[in-house]
Amino acid sequence: GEDVEQSLFLSVREGDSSVINCTYTDSSSTYLYWYKQEPGAGLQLLTYIFSNMDMKQDQRLTVLLNKKDKHLSLRIADTQTGDSAIYFCAEMDSGGYQKVTFGTGTKLQVIP
Amino acid sequence: EPEVTQTPSHQVTQMGQEVILRCVPISNHLYFYWYRQILGQKVEFLVSFYNNEISEKSEIFDDQFSVERPDGSNFTLKIRSTKLEDSAMYFCASSEGTGGDGNTIYFGEGSWLTVV
Numbered sequence: 001g002e003d004v005e006q007s008l009f010l011s012v013r014e015g016d017s018s019v020i021n022c023t024y025t026d027s028s029s030t031y032l033y034w035y036k037q038e039p040g041a042g043l044q045l046l047t048y049i050f051s052n053m054d055m056k057q058d059q060r061l062t063v064l065l066n067k068k069d070k071h072l073s074l075r076i077a078d079t080q081t082g083d084s085a086i087y088f089c090a091e092m093d094s095g096g097y098q099k100v101t102f103g104t105g106t107k108l109q110v111i112p
Numbered sequence: 113e114p115e116v117t118q119t120p121s122h123q124v125t126q127m128g129q130e131v132i133l134r135c136v137p138i139s140n141h142l143y144f145y146w147y148r149q150i151l152g153q154k155v156e157f158l159v160s161f162y163n164n165e166i167s168e169k170s171e172i173f174d175d176q177f178s179v180e181r182p183d184g185s186n187f188t189l190k191i192r193s194t195k196l197e198d199s200a201m202y203f204c205a206s207s208e209g210t211g212g213d214g215n216t217i218y219f220g221e222g223s224w225l226t227v228v
Contacts, residue, residue: 030215031215031216033216035219041221041222042219042220042221042222043155043203043219044219045217045219048216088155090155092215092217098143098145098160098207098209098215099157099160099168100145100157100217101157102147102154102156103154104154105154105155
């Protein structure tokens with residue numbers, strides 16, 4: 001089945017850029033997503049990218065997709081303490097019913 | 113902005129009891145989902161629902177679980193005889209399913225179920 005992997009932890013200083021990486025195995029992924037989860041809260045959709053795109057920028061967020069290597073990254077520019085959360089990469093397969101497979105999540109800690 | 117709403121936000125139940133978790137998906141969405149997240153673990157797919165029937169389910173979604181769309185707005189997850197290992201955050205989600213931006217899946221805030 002599909003598998004999505006992420007590093008577990010990332011620590012950055014406030015004002016620096018954060019880069020969260022994700023790898024996936026499903027070569028037929030159609031959409032790839034980034035969700036943010038703050039402690040005890042739900043899953044907030046941050047951004048997504050279609051599999052036929054290489055890059056998408058949305059304010060402080062930049063998503064890069066390397067489809068050949070099945071690698072997705074999320075760059076957060078000018079990281080703020082409010083960005084501290086768990087970030088989940090997720091991919092939608094082409095199975096037709098839009099099931100999404102989540103990664104393990106990366107806990108981002110922003111140091112003031 | 114439209115959102116997926118879930119009730120209750122937190123429920124404590126005794127082992128063996130039945131639980132119903134409720135969700136109101138975004139109104140023009142056609143696909144509905146339940147996911148769960150055991151504390152500290154991955155978010156796991158349970159079931160997807162389209163056109164008034166289950167379209168896909170995971171191994172986790174056994175005979176203990178059922179879903180229903182009792183009216184035009186609600187989508188429920190029933191757990192028939194809860195076990196300790198059912199303790200988790202349960203997320204409802206929905207999407208338009210029309211392709212393009214319509215494949216964006218929106219999640220609710222979750223219902224935290226504690227089985228004691």
